[in-house]
Amino acid sequence: MHAPSGEGAPWPARESSPTPFEHFFREHYAAVVRLAASVVGDSHAAQDVAQEVFLAAHRRFGGRPDAAAGWVRVASVHTALNMVRGQRRRHRRHLLVGAAPHAPSPEEAVIDREAHAEVRRALAALPTRSATVLVLRYGGESYHDIAVAIGVDVGQVGTMLRRAESALCKEMERAPRT
Amino acid sequence: MRHAPDGTLRRLEDEPLAVPDAVADHVAGCRRCGERRRRLDADTAMASRLASGPRLVPDIDAAWERLRRAIDGRPEDAPAGSPPVAVVVPGRTRRVVRWSWRTGVLAGAGALVLAGAGTAAALSNVFAPDRVAPVAVTPGDLGTVAQLMDVDGGHVPGGFPTPDGSRTVPFGTITWSSTSAARTYDSAAAASAAAGIPVRLASHLPPGVGAPTGFLVQPRVSATVTFGAGAGDLAGRSVVLGVGPGVLAEYGATDQGAGLPTLGVLTMARPTASSADTTLARIEAFLLSRPDVPPQLAEEVRLLGDLRTVLPVPTPTGTEARSVSVGGDQGVLVADASGAASGVIWEDRGGLLHVVAGIVDAQEVLGVADQIG
Numbered sequence: 001m002h003a004p005s006g007e008g009a010p011w012p013a014r015e016s017s018p019t020p021f022e023h024f025f026r027e028h029y030a031a032v033v034r035l036a037a038s039v040v041g042d043s044h045a046a047q048d049v050a051q052e053v054f055l056a057a058h059r060r061f062g063g064r065p066d067a068a069a070g071w072v073r074v075a076s077v078h079t080a081l082n083m084v085r086g087q088r089r090r091h092r093r094h095l096l097v098g099a100a101p102h103a104p105s106p107e108e109a110v111i112d113r114e115a116h117a118e119v120r121r122a123l124a125a126l127p128t129r130s131a132t133v134l135v136l137r138y139g140g141e142s143y144h145d146i147a148v149a150i151g152v153d154v155g156q157v158g159t160m161l162r163r164a165e166s167a168l169c170k171e172m173e174r175a176p177r178t
Numbered sequence: 179m180r181h182a183p184d185g186t187l188r189r190l191e192d193e194p195l196a197v198p199d200a201v202a203d204h205v206a207g208c209r210r211c212g213e214r215r216r217r218l219d220a221d222t223a224m225a226s227r228l229a230s231g232p233r234l235v236p237d238i239d240a241a242w243e244r245l246r247r248a249i250d251g252r253p254e255d256a257p258a259g260s261p262p263v264a265v266v267v268p269g270r271t272r273r274v275v276r277w278s279w280r281t282g283v284l285a286g287a288g289a290l291v292l293a294g295a296g297t298a299a300a301l302s303n304v305f306a307p308d309r310v311a312p313v314a315v316t317p318g319d320l321g322t323v324a325q326l327m328d329v330d331g332g333h334v335p336g337g338f339p340t341p342d343g344s345r346t347v348p349f350g351t352i353t354w355s356s357t358s359a360a361r362t363y364d365s366a367a368a369a370s371a372a373a374g375i376p377v378r379l380a381s382h383l384p385p386g387v388g389a390p391t392g393f394l395v396q397p398r399v400s401a402t403v404t405f406g407a408g409a410g411d412l413a414g415r416s417v418v419l420g421v422g423p424g425v426l427a428e429y430g431a432t433d434q435g436a437g438l439p440t441l442g443v444l445t446m447a448r449p450t451a452s453s454a455d456t457t458l459a460r461i462e463a464f465l466l467s468r469p470d471v472p473p474q475l476a477e478e479v480r481l482l483g484d485l486r487t488v489l490p491v492p493t494p495t496g497t498e499a500r501s502v503s504v505g506g507d508q509g510v511l512v513a514d515a516s517g518a519a520s521g522v523i524w525e526d527r528g529g530l531l532h533v534v535a536g537i538v539d540a541q542e543v544l545g546v547a548d549q550i551g
Contacts, residue, residue, distance in 0.1 A: 022242065025238075025241075025242055025245065026238055026242065029236065029238050029241055029242075030234070030235070030236055030238065033234055033236045033241075034234050037234050038228055043234055043236075046234065047236060047241065050236075050241070051241070051244060051245060051248065054245055055245060055248050055249065058245075058249055116227060116228075118227075119224075119225070119227040119228055120228075123228070127539050127541075129539065130539075134225060134228060135228065137192070138225065138226065138228035142193070143189060143192065143193055143196065155185070156185070156431075156537075157185070157189070158184070158185030158186060158187075158188040158189040159183070159184060159185030159188075159386045159431065159432070160185075160386075161185075161188050162184045162185055162187075162188040162218065162221075162385075162386075163385045163386055164225075165188075165218075165221040165222055165224070165225040166221055166385060168221075168224065168225050169220075169221045169224045169225065172224060
């Protein structure tokens with residue numbers, strides 16, 4: 001773990017034990033970036049989203065971020081959806097340039113990219129609530145964590161997810177393929 | 179055993195251990211549930227493309243340094259052309275208010291009190307709205323109205339108790355009366371006959387909304403407000419408010435495990451007010467000048483214009499309200515900012531007020547309303 005130190009460092013050397021917020025950031029940053037990436041499809045944009053979400057979380061929760069795990073996830077998805085909806089008419093950016101655990105063949109990469117871009121386009125057309133449930137679930141969140149994050153009973157998550165998947169498929173069938 | 183609802187079938191795919199064994203055993207041996215599960219799998223396979231992208235491994239140290247700079251007020255230089263990212267903060271969790279006659283009467287009576295009474299003609303209808311309009315309110319505003327009307331607390335859950343007797347309120351007395359007690363019926367036809375008003379229901383419901391669980395009939399409730407000595411020029415004058423009769427159809431969920439009503443459809447005669455000895459302008463001026471009426475709420479009501487024909491629709495802070503057309507009639511759509519819940523209210527040309535609301539999005543609630551309107 002790198003911490004800047006010495007003369008000219010932008011801030012004092014970090015103390016041996018991280019602050020509660022830094023601990024929170026390190027625990028949840030990767031998950032928040034991945035959720036944003038699944039919506040925007042661009043690693044740099046996803047990290048921009050995560051940066052602003054954690055900055056907002058710092059202002060909002062300060063030194064007591066324990067209860068913010070669900071909040072930063074939902075904020076990440078909402079912000080990413082907002083970004084995509086705003087960009088959709090201006091330009092397309094479908095290249096996902098983050099590190100991958102394996103290197104697919106060029107043909108596989110093209111197919112994956114197109115399939116992923118198509119589902120992201122459909123996702124952006126859904127109501128925010130539905131899109132959020134989908135992104136959280138396919139981002140690996142449990143039903144319990146989704147329920148906590150969006151403030152519903154855990155018994156409702158399956159129904160919401162089912163409806164969101166159905167709506168997503170209809171949207172993908174309805175719109176022209178990208 | 180009952181067939182498993184869609185939500186449970188869906189969870190069976192992801193978290194089978196969270197589904198009771200009895201339900202899982204039923205699904206395993208049930209042909210109908212099996213077919214539904216296969217259809218569900220097709221959608222799931224399509225949606226799973228969401229998880230198909232490369233798994234990012236971000237540089238957390240670099241990200242933390244970047245955030246530290248921003249927290250310290252020394253943000254990096256943004257690349258040329260890089261648009262700012264505006265964080266969309268999740269909406270605060272809002273509980274969906276269980277529809278009840280207390281809620282309806284509170285809103286209706288509050289609107290009536292705020293709207294006041296009208297012309298000086300003897301015992302004429304001074305408030306008979308033929309259109310609806312949104313009024314932004316806060317929970318505090320509703321509490322103020324509840325206190326003014328003395329209808330807050332201690333009532334029967336899920337239904338308004340048959341109001342009776344007189345109560346002292348800050349500006350005088352309110353005498354409640356009704357023809358009979360509220361009662362729940364098993365069918366829309368029986369409820370319609372009991373209430374004496376036609377009840378129309380939607381034949382196509384949004385996904386997740388189950389069958390009606392009951393039809394609550396509330397007979398007409400009247401309240402005579404007599405202004406007391408503290409009401410200045412209005413002392414000794416009175417206005418008669420009327421709400422109902424009405425029928426509330428309450429719908430359950432297809433997922434029985436959810437345990438919550440998903441949709442409510444209210445049909446009721448429009449509220450009215452009449453007076454023999456006072457005017458709308460005088461009541462409005464008195465009520466809106468009271469120190470316990472929040473200035474912002476008073477301003478919202480004043481902006482409505484002619485209160486004799488407008489029913490104010492309370493729209494809580496954080497919701498979005500917009501004008502819509504339902505069957506050619508003007509209505510107000512109120513939607514939770516998160517999209518979790520929404521409702522629409524309109525008055526038809528026959529003088530019936532309709533409300534459709536629940537845990538559905540705006541398009542779905544309008545879809546139900548269009549079948550009724």
